[in-house]
Structure formats: C-alpha cells, structure tokens
Amino acid sequence: MSGPDAVYRLEDPFAFARAGGSRSGVIAIAAMPRLLDRVADTGGTVSYELRGRLDQRQRPLLELEVAGTAHMRCDRCLAPLDFLLKLASKVLIAEPGAAQPEDADDPETPEWIEAGQELDVLELVEDEILLGLPYSVRHGDGKCSDWSAEGGRGGKVSPFSALASLLDPEQTNKD
Ligand SMILES: [Zn+2]
Secondary structure (H helix, E strand, O other), X not given: OOOOOHHHXXXXXXXXXXXXXXXXXXXXXXXXXXXXXXXXXXXXXXXEEEEEEEOOOOOEEEEEEEEEXXXXXXXXXXXXXXXXXXXXXXXXXXXXXXXXXXXXXXXXXXXXXXXXXXXXXXXXXHHHHHHHOOOOEOOOOOOOOOOOOOOOHHHOOOHHHHHHHHHOHHHHHHO
C-alpha cells in the first residue's frame, strides 16, 4: 500500500484548515478493518463531515462529525442491535516534530496529532469510531428479545427446540 486510497486522502490538511475547507462522504463499516472484531457483522455505514478552521490561536484545527449505524449484538439476549453512532471531535494538527502546544494541559485544548502532507480521512474516522464504540451494548430494560418464545425470529433457531425434537421423535411422528 502506498498511502491512503485516493478517495480518502486529504492533500495538505494545513491548507485545508486555513481555507476553512469541508469534505463529507460515506464509509462502509466493512472498509474499516480495525472495527471488525468490535461489531457483530460488517453491515452498516457511517457518514462523516470533516471541516477545517483555525482556532483562537490561529492553529489549524480539524472538526470531525460521524453518524451512522454499527451492527452489534446485545450483551444480554445476544440478539442483533443496531448501535447508532453520533460522534463529534476536534483535533489540532501539527507538523511532524513540532513542539507540544503550550496549552496542551488545558482540558479545553483539543487533542493534537501530527499530520504530514496528506491525511487519511478513513483512518481518522476509524479512530473516532474505535473511541466512540462501546465494548458492551444492551437493549433497554424490558426490550430484549425472548428468542425461545418467538421461535427463533430472524432465522436463528433455538438449540433447545432442535434438541427437544431429537429427544422426542414419537411426538413428532404422531402428527
Ligand atoms: Zn437484548
């Protein structure tokens, strides 16, 4: 691989920030390999919007918003659960080797990253989702699926119903 895919490559992020640039697009969850062990399947997409500007100290700043859906699994009932992602973050960008900002300890100061002559937007979005995606999700109280009562809705067959018919063949034959 020689650098990011052209679609996701942001040439000169510093100029982008100074010019107040903006860029948006849609990325499939499946295109972000580091998410794959965190989701139940690779369905779902996110849309992103990246905007550049200068902060009060005239430093280049990138603002990223990500919204979309990740297919996860409920920790309690193991049924699929669409997790709605709605994330927003800001990062200051600095030339490689630049000194840490003097206000880096200020909790109000956004995180900063070193950026080169190009920035991989997909990687930035992927990082943002990795930080924003919880390790464990659950349906709301009382909202969990009762798989056995619903007879395996969604194509999932309860292992117990299969076992029951194996153990009681006469019952099945009588019908
Ligand atoms: Zn559940």
